[in-house]
Amino acid sequence: MKSAIFSIFIFIGLSILVAFNTPDKTQNNKFKTGWYFVSNDSLTGIRVNSDYYKRAFLIHPTPFLSCKYFKKLTVKDTTLYSEKMDFLEIRYNKRGARIWAKVTSRMSETEERAVFIYDDKVIIEVLASYKQKTGIYRLHNEKLSIEELREMKKGIINNCR
Secondary structure (H helix, E strand, O other): OHHHHHHHHHHHHHHHHHHHOOHHHHOOOOOOOEEEEEOOOOOOOEEEOOOOOOOOEEEOOOOOEEHHHEEEEEEEEEEEOOEEEEEEEEEEOHHHHHHHHHHHHHHHHHOOOEEEEEOOEEEEEEOOOOOOOOOEEEEOOOOOOHHHHHHHHHHHHHHOO
């Protein structure tokens, strides 16, 4: 009888734990600006919305590359195939460049996806097809204007000190 009651308490306790750990319950989290792996695990993944995609993402709760590894941010534009393209160029410091190379190598082998989060929103989702050793990433989202990219740059600089 005692073991049955104990089992019921364990079951109730685990149910409560799972209920409070669901992605929908973590909407008030404040994420660090940076790169996160997309998760397939609904128990450990945290739900993050995006103004730029028509879906939410489950992400790993810890960034693999946060803004503390950013060395320099530059808003630029270029023309590619006669189309103007605005982007935020992120240059990583030495350690950040090593992390980025290691992660992009892993992603190219495993087809894992990553997202860049700023202001608690997914800005872009990426899938790496090769190891990126330059230590530079050009963040481009066609829905972001050059003014919005400049504001993002300012926000990253001001909030990552």
